[in-house]
Amino acid sequence: MTYLILGGNGQLGSEWNVALSGKEKNVYSFNSAELDITNYDAVKAVIAKIHPDIIINCAAYTKVDEAEEDRKKSEMINHLAVEILSKVCADEGIKLVHYSTDYVFSGEVQDQREFPDGYPENAVKNPVNHYGKTKLNGELAIQQSGASHLILRVSWLCGAYGNNFVKTMLRLVQERDTVSVVNDQFGAPTYCSEVVEQTMKLLENEQEGVFHLGSEGIVSWYDFACRIFELSGVDVKVKEVSSSEFKTKAKRPHFSKLNTTKVEQALNAKSLHWETGLDQLLKTINL
Ligand SMILES: NC(=O)c1ccc[n+]([C@@H]2O[C@H](COP(=O)([O-])OP(=O)(O)OC[C@H]3O[C@@H](n4cnc5c(N)ncnc54)[C@H](OP(=O)(O)O)[C@@H]3O)[C@@H](O)[C@H]2O)c1
Numbered sequence: 001m002t003y004l005i006l007g008g009n010g011q012l013g014s015e016w017n018v019a020l021s022g023k024e025k026n027v028y029s030f031n032s033a034e035l036d037i038t039n040y041d042a043v044k045a046v047i048a049k050i051h052p053d054i055i056i057n058c059a060a061y062t063k064v065d066e067a068e069e070d071r072k073k074s075e076m077i078n079h080l081a082v083e084i085l086s087k088v089c090a091d092e093g094i095k096l097v098h099y100s101t102d103y104v105f106s107g108e109v110q111d112q113r114e115f116p117d118g119y120p121e122n123a124v125k126n127p128v129n130h131y132g133k134t135k136l137n138g139e140l141a142i143q144q145s146g147a148s149h150l151i152l153r154v155s156w157l158c159g160a161y162g163n164n165f166v167k168t169m170l171r172l173v174q175e176r177d178t179v180s181v182v183n184d185q186f187g188a189p190t191y192c193s194e195v196v197e198q199t200m201k202l203l204e205n206e207q208e209g210v211f212h213l214g215s216e217g218i219v220s221w222y223d224f225a226c227r228i229f230e231l232s233g234v235d236v237k238v239k240e241v242s243s244s245e246f247k248t249k250a251k252r253p254h255f256s257k258l259n260t261t262k263v264e265q266a267l268n269a270k271s272l273h274w275e276t277g278l279d280q281l282l283k284t285i286n287l
Pocket residue numbers: 006007008009010011012013031032033035036037038057058059060061062077099100101102135154155156157158162163
């Protein structure tokens with residue numbers, strides 16, 4: 001099996017590289033400097049040269065606030081490049097693994113009432129920020145391309161590599177006595193190691209289509225932060241703030257929990273609880 005990893009330097013791309021190294025021989029991984037996915041000719045040339053069986057697309061424009069202003073670039077990376085990539089995959093018979101986001105959903109309070117265990121894969125999509133819109137457009141392009149694919153939506157992604165909320169919290173406490181965290185946005189972290197593991201199993205089982213990957217349980221960012229500090233033995237004051245007090249350029253969904261029943265049934269295995277995953281992750285993090 002020949003793998004091509006795009007965005008190989010991000011948090012998920014790095015996790016894929018580590019997971020496949022030593023296990024698979026034919027793994028080609030490119031970071032953004034080596035292969036810009038918006039350079040369609042370059043992407044096509046690499047595919048023509050290495051003939052991958054599977055493309056793992058971890059490349060994305062992930063700066064949610066900047067995307068509000070950098071609209072063209074986020075659309076290019078998250079939608080148009082994905083459209084071209086999926087068409088090449090369809091033409092060449094390559095399986096495309098693509099990651100998407102909880103932000104394709106609106107996250108309104110009434111959705112939390114309707115889906116207390118999280119959004120199912122087929123719930124109505126209605127992103128509240130530009131990043132979410134570009135990611136949804138990317139998903140739709142893949143589905144229309146005819147390529148064999150897995151679209152895996154993840155939320156609050158955290159891993160040992162790159163940047164994420166867990167690392168930010170641990171860094172902030174080194175600089176401050178008090179950390180303010182929003183208490184009115186609810187969801188669940190998705191851990192990169194579990195994402196890679198579940199994706200590999202879905203590939204082995206020749207699964208297709210859209211799946212939600214994420215931890216069991218629902219938590220607010222505030223409670224998540226408190227647990228990070230508790231498990232790390234850090235003594236810091238955590239101040240609860242509302243989203244209206246913590247202004248950001250991009251609107252964030254109030255409710256972001258993804259229902260993971262479909263993947264659990266496909267793999268016949270429960271997802272980790274968010275606290276168990278956090279405990280495991282903290283043991284691997286070096287700041
Ligand atoms: N992080 C989250 O909380 C979160 C939540 C939900 C969904 N997701 C989704 O999960 C996936 C993985 O996210 P992540 O956290 O691993 O993201 P990340 O750490 O930001 O990594 C994204 C990678 O894509 C690369 N990239 C950006 N533009 C590119 C281009 N034009 N060509 C090639 N590579 C490019 C970036 O390189 P540079 O750094 O050099 O630009 C970076 O290495 C993404 O699809 C994201 O939308 C993430």
